[in-house]
Amino acid sequence: MSTATNRPRIAVTLGDPAGVGPELIAKLLSRPENTAAADIVLISDETELKAAGEDAGVAVAYASDPAAGVPVLHDNSAGRPVEVFTRREPTEAGGRWALDNLRIALGMVKRGEADAILFAPLNKTSLHLAGMTENDELRWFEDVLGVEGFTSELNVLPGLWTARVTSHVSLAEVDAGITHENVVRAGRLLDQVLRESGLQAPRIGVCALNPHAGENGRFGRHELDVIAPAVAGLKGEGIDAKGPFPSDTIFLRARAGEFDGVLTMYHDQGQIAMKLMGFDGGVTIAGGLPVPICTPAHGTAFDVVGKGIAHTGSIQNAFDLAVRIGGRRAATA
Structure with missing residues (x-):
């Protein structure tokens, strides 16, 4: 320096x-x-x-x-x-x-x-x-x-950050990447980088993977078996994480100021929303x-x-x- x-x-x-x-x-x-x-x-x-x-x-x-x-x-x-x-x-x-x-x-x-x-x-x-x-x-x-540790691309607009559990993989490979460990690691990283940017108490919303957050297992059990327990684990570490929430509405809540960061499960789940909200101002940061x-x-x-x-x-x-x-x-x- x-x-x-x-x-x-x-x-x-x-x-x-x-x-x-x-x-x-x-x-x-x-x-x-x-x-x-x-x-x-x-x-x-x-x-x-x-x-x-x-x-x-x-x-x-x-x-x-x-x-x-x-x-x-x-x-x-x-x-x-x-x-x-x-x-x-x-x-x-x-x-x-x-x-x-x-x-x-x-x-x-x-x-x-x-x-x-x-x-x-x-x-x-x-x-x-x-x-x-x-x-x-x-x-x-x-x-x-x-x-050798966990890394992830994070995307940033003024007032809103996103991180991904999986990134540049095919949709067919996303399922295998949604594990308890990966969700926790990605959540930790998002919290860490938000703190490094100057936020003292980041609020993180976590996306579901399936439509309607799985409808209590009707459309898949990722939310019940993996994502919700991982969110509970993040809370246990003192991280202000909530979810999983349906991905078709979580960004409305984030845009309204409810969250400082959104943890998404795969690339386009967050990128489509972020680019619609601010294509000409978006930033990508390599975290970890x-x-x-x-x-x-x-x-x-x-x-x-x-x-x-x-x-x-x-x-x-x-x-x-x-x-x-x-x-x-x-x-x-």
């Missing part, structure tokens, strides 16, 4: 070069209040930053000296693929570049040189073309960092890792690349969250 100012040090990567990530980071860093909020290390090169600024219509200020008061460039020009990046479509070269920059950021985490990571949107097809064998970047982060790793909840948006219309709400919220949680970590380190 930055010991001179006790501000968080944020490692920033520009995501897939074929998408809107570079221009979003350029717009983010063109705002003085953002560069004043943290010590920012840009993992990129001058070629990418110049192109990002041109797309965004702004100049990206950076330096090699931390004392300059602008983001510091960790120059990865040596890692740039020899291929010219094709824009607006998944490519192996773009995936390699994105993974290489993220690997540098994760190395900073291992060495205690970063309090948080912010990365712009990635494209999973590009990542898999580049050799990533895991289903998603979270599992890849686990492997690179050597994390040594530091918060934040990114916009939207994708690479190939259809609007270079048009100057990419919305900055999610990247701004992701940056603010990285600063807030990273800052709390820096203050206690």
Whole structure:
């Protein structure tokens, strides 16, 4: 962390070069209040930053000296693929570049040189073309960092968080993942990250898996045999958890302010609701890792690349969250 100012040090990567990530980071860093909020290390090169600024219509200020008061460039020009990046479509070269920059950021985490990571949107097809064998970047982060505990993607809108018991698996595999242990672990993680974000007593609502919460076993016994006992276990640990509630109404209650977080059983159970409520402001955070790793909840948006219309709400919220949680970590380190 930055010991001179006790501000968080944020490692920033520009995501897939074929998408809107570079221009979003350029717009983010063109705002003085953002560069004043943290010590920012840009993992990129001058070629990418110049192109990002041109797309965004702004100049990206950076330096090699931390004392300059602008983001510091960790120059990865040596890692740039020899291929010219094709824009607006998944490519192996773009995936390699994105993974290489993220690997540098994760190395900073291992060495205690970063309090948080912010990365712009990635494209999973590009990542898999580049050799990533895991289903998603979270599992890849686990492997690179050597994390063995429970991790989960959490999705965030202002005033509402969600976590998942299962994530990037087929619906056919969801049933096997709904276990007492997994529900408890996911609930603990949601409570922990909410506390790290600044909430002292998070209120968590837990989704049922089956329609109508199973109708007392008529539509399945997950609620009776697994989820309700897990909720009781969370309560026994001092976590304010309630449920299981039918997933077709729990988000109405959450939107009304009854819950700070909702624990869902599978990916789309929460993601559909969250994206309907705030697509242009949503954030994804990787929970259970040594530091918060934040990114916009939207994708690479190939259809609007270079048009100057990419919305900055999610990247701004992701940056603010990285600063807030990273800052709390820096203050206690």
